Amino acid sequence: MNYRSVAIVAAYILITCAAAHGAGYDAVLEVRDGKNGQTARQNKSSTAPSAMSRRVVLEGSTDDHFTATWKIVRKDQTTVKDELVHFYVVKMERQGQAPPALAPSRVVIESAVTMDFPAGETARGTQEFRVDGPGIYLVRVEVGTDPDKPGVEDYAELELVAK
Amino acid sequence: MNRFAFLGIALLLAATARAEHFVIELTIQAPQEEATAHSDTDPPPQGHNPRPICHAKVGDDLTLQFFVTSNFPHNVLKGVNVRYYIAPEKEAGNKSPPETDKASVTEGTFLMDFKPETGRVGLRQRLHIDKKGAYIVRVESEHSDNDHEHFAALDLVIE
Numbered sequence: 555m556n557y558r559s560v561a562i563v564a565a566y567i568l569i570t571c572a573a574a575h576g577a578g579y580d581a582v583l584e585v586r587d588g589k590n591g592q593t594a595r596q597n598k599s600s601t602a603p604s605a606m607s608r609r610v611v612l613e614g615s616t617d618d619h620f621t622a623t624w625k626i627v628r629k630d631q632t633t634v635k636d637e638l639v640h641f642y643v644v645k646m647e648r649q650g651q652a653p654p655a656l657a658p659s660r661v662v663i664e665s666a667v668t669m670d671f672p673a674g675e676t677a678r679g680t681q682e683f684r685v686d687g688p689g690i691y692l693v694r695v696e697v698g699t700d701p702d703k704p705g706v707e708d709y710a711e712l713e714l715v716a717k
Numbered sequence: 718m719n720r721f722a723f724l725g726i727a728l729l730l731a732a733t734a735r736a737e738h739f740v741i742e743l744t745i746q747a748p749q750e751e752a753t754a755h756s757d758t759d760p761p762p763q764g765h766n767p768r769p770i771c772h773a774k775v776g777d778d779l780t781l782q783f784f785v786t787s788n789f790p791h792n793v794l795k796g797v798n799v800r801y802y803i804a805p806e807k808e809a810g811n812k813s814p815p816e817t818d819k820a821s822v823t824e825g826t827f828l829m830d831f832k833p834e835t836g837r838v839g840l841r842q843r844l845h846i847d848k849k850g851a852y853i854v855r856v857e858s859e860h861s862d863n864d865h866e867h868f869a870a871l872d873l874v875i876e
Contacts, residue, residue, distance in 0.1 A: 619823075635832075636832070636835050661841070661843070662842070662843055663840070663841070663842040663843070664840070664841050664842075665827070665838065665839065665840040665841075666837075666838065666839050666840075667827060667829050667837075667838045668835060668836060668837050668838075669829050669830045669831070669832060669836055670793070670830065670832050675830070676828075677827070677828065677829045677830075678826075678827070678828040678829075679825065679826065679827045679828070680825050680826050681825040681840075681842075682821075682823045682824055682825055683823065683842060683844075684823075684844065686843070
């Protein structure tokens, strides 16, 4: 096998691995403050290069009541049993920060749904919340999280800047 | 605390399931008091059990938490709506319904399937209330394909 063949095989493996990344879901997340809103759509797993792209940002007031609406759809043809859909709003130190640890004092709201996901199955949620004060908050819904394999989940997320 | 601490609590609670369609545990935690309500049935709309009462002050840090777990052994309950809210009521302690003409403090819904034993939803939310009065805190099932629905409710008095 010459160097060119090795390079082609290596490229094929990399492409295959990239395609296999993610848990097989579409995720959509919308946050509104009554007047304005922003929508984020599924990203690849947090270890994928696209995770470095800038998050959608919604600016609002600390007095606002925010409404987050999320939807998860199984797009893969396989069935996943007892899957977890995890939604949360957590205060961050700065914009662009990776999802932080969910210390109770920093989490505004958190929910977890467990159900089976055959192909095409859907779960939805709508949650109202108010923020703790001025700051930057990560609003995120994720599915397919595996504690033993960080970064394989599918998710949608945006940043909420409260002033 | 790792990112799955809350989920671990949900898993533990699933093991306490009893013989009902849904097992519900609803808690409000205030600085000085905490109240917990368990599954009740509708009808009647306000259930059979007295509502526990939690007292707090204006602006207190409150934590709303609930878990709804399927305990229906026969099949998956498809497309169940789980609704929750904190809303003003006229008076605490008499099973009054929420005042629908007044804005809720918070509310939300989940649309999901409930698989026997393992189907569940849990939520934890920190909040505060800026106005004195009595509030009903309730989580309930909707469209669960039964002749009755399940809920848990308690009263929250802000002084």
